[in-house]
Amino acid sequence: MDIKRLLAGGLIASALVVAGCSPDGKIENKQQDKSDVAVDKGLMNVEIKVPASFYEGEDIDAIIASAKEDKEYKEVKKNSDGSVTYIMSRKQHTALMIKKKESxxxxxxxxxxxxxxxxxxxxxxxxxxxxxxxxxxxxxxxxxxxxxxxxxxxxxxxxxxxxxxxxxxxxxxxxxxxxxxxxxxxxxxxxxxxxxxxxxxx
Incomplete structure (x- = not known):
């Protein structure tokens, strides 16, 4: 088995943080991430900004193209600082969780x-x-x-x-x-x- 491929495939996964809902209905982040991954949880969408350092040595454009083809996100965009922002619905995020367990x-x-x-x-x-x-x-x-x-x-x-x-x-x-x-x-x-x-x- 190609271990490098396996870990590379989990690159974006390692940037995702699942949030829970607080009693008042607001979104509450369960993790205070130390890798500068920005996670914005709305009631309808999940937005993740992954810093450029996560993609060191990788073809960011190819990764974005692949993500768009999978249609698992509402939007995927590369930012001016080299970071990448992923936007998905909470339904899409739930589906990703199911796929992650299976994979x-x-x-x-x-x-x-x-x-x-x-x-x-x-x-x-x-x-x-x-x-x-x-x-x-x-x-x-x-x-x-x-x-x-x-x-x-x-x-x-x-x-x-x-x-x-x-x-x-x-x-x-x-x-x-x-x-x-x-x-x-x-x-x-x-x-x-x-x-x-x-x-x-x-």
Missing amino acids: TASNVKEIEEDSETPSVQKIEYNNNFSEFTVVVDKEEFENSFDSTAVFSIGFIGMLYQVFDGTAEEDMKVTVKMKDAKNGKVFDETIYPDALDEIGEEK
Whole structure:
């Protein structure tokens, strides 16, 4: 599986923040985003302004053209500062959430069935993709590069949580590794903590 393609496909997804309604009917943002992604929630529309930094190394015009073809937004426009604004109805946003859940499950299934990750036998997960249990042939797993694909599961879970409106400080994805032979969990990785640890090592 092309991990780079998978993560690139979640670029716009990582900029979406789901809002909830307060008792007085006003829109209340669940997340105070630290990446300068501007999210404006109206009663009828959802507007997201994604900064140019999110598209570094990407063809913004191609991304916009693709978004327009999908007709998942009312409007997509590139701003003078290089940022991109996406405007959609709340109905369209709800539809995107449904698709995101389906695509997340599909991405996990792809890892599970990929011939390039033979040690992986089964991947179990909860409803909001915050916890995964990867059942593997432990000996084969530890003597292969299958951990690279498994590592991507953390990203998959985090992207879904961003879609789901999880606040940055509350974001947590736990990936447990279980030995298929004895049913015991032999390793556990927590995201995004694991990413911070990798950064410190570098």
